[in-house]
Amino acid sequence: xxxxxxxxxxxxxxxxxxxxxxxxxxxxxxxxxxxxxxxxxxxxxxxxxxxxxxxxxxxxxxxxxxxxxxxxxxxxxxxxxxxxxxxxxxxxxxxxxxxxxxxxxxxxxxxxxxxxxxxxxxxxxxxxxxxxxxxxxxxxxxxxxxxxxxxxxxxxxxxxxxxxxxxxxxxxxxxxxxxxxxxxxxxxxxxxxxxxxxxxxxxxxxxxxxxxxxxxxxxxxxxxxxxxxxxxxx
Numbered sequence: 001x002x003x004x005x006x007x008x009x010x011x012x013x014x015x016x017x018x019x020x021x022x023x024x025x026x027x028x029x030x031x032x033x034x035x036x037x038x039x040x041x042x043x044x045x046x047x048x049x050x051x052x053x054x055x056x057x058x059x060x061x062x063x064x065x066x067x068x069x070x071x072x073x074x075x076x077x078x079x080x081x082x083x084x085x086x087x088x089x090x091x092x093x094x095x096x097x098x099x100x101x102x103x104x105x106x107x108x109x110x111x112x113x114x115x116x117x118x119x120x121x122x123x124x125x126x127x128x129x130x131x132x133x134x135x136x137x138x139x140x141x142x143x144x145x146x147x148x149x150x151x152x153x154x155x156x157x158x159x160x161x162x163x164x165x166x167x168x169x170x171x172x173x174x175x176x177x178x179x180x181x182x183x184x185x186x187x188x189x190x191x192x193x194x195x196x197x198x199x200x201x202x203x204x205x206x207x208x209x210x211x212x213x214x215x216x217x218x219x220x221x222x223x224x225x226x227x228x229x230x231x232x233x234x
Contacts, residue, residue, distance in 0.1 A: 003230065004035045004036065004230070005036075006182075007029070007215065008037070008040075008161055008200050009037065009227075010039075010223070011025060012221070012224065013043055013069070014223075026053050028226075032228070033075070034075070035074070036074055036160075037074075038070075038160035039073060039118070040070060040118070040119075040162045042071045043102065044064055045065045048066075055073045056073070056074045056075070056077045057073060058072040058074055058081045059071045059083075059107065062103065067085070068102060068103055068105040068107065070105070070106070070118045078109040082107070082108045083107050083108075086105050086106075086122075086145055088142055088145070089122065090135070096138060104120055106118065106119035106149070107119070114155060115157050117150070117157065117159040118160060121142045122142060122164060124136055124139060139169075140165075143163070150179075157179070157204060158202065158204045158233070159202070159204070160203070161200070162199055163199060163201055167181075167197060180209070181202075182209030182212065182231065183200070183201050183202055183227050186212055190214060192224050192225050193224075199224070201227075206233060207233045207234060208231065210229065210230050210232075212229045214227060
């Protein structure tokens, strides 16, 4: 068995106080000695200096910054890093067109026989029930693609990120048929998820989770709560 301390945090793309917010997230990662931190919405190369510290930053280069806005911070240097762009990038004639600019996907950082998968799926913007259902279908398509990839992998898998679905969705139900949700005890405790439900999760195929927490920063760093836990990887 292997002990691993994990967190996931959407760092929020807003430029307001961004360096200060990213520095606080980096300090939290280092001070709490996380083995792996899944970060989303780190869209630009200018974000990297604030996040670069004593840990390794795993990402793949895009046009303006890390592909998909995904960075996985790792205490140990990964053996390999790959980015997979989702085939379905959301509805063109909708607010999801902004997600297409980010090129949503998932980042796989492998260390030994463990794959650490960081993802950010397309967001759901509309309040109109019909359009909202259509936008959710694009989320489902992306999760289906992610799931097909996970099924093809051997060894231990830890998946974290901003999934843009909640625990009442069909996508969530499908994932937990095969993976364990290590954040389900936090339902209702995330301040930023009162309207949509919990959107940020950590799953694994061979792990026992404990010490689940909502991260308490000295000030607000994002429009998402950070989530942390410890895993015993079997």
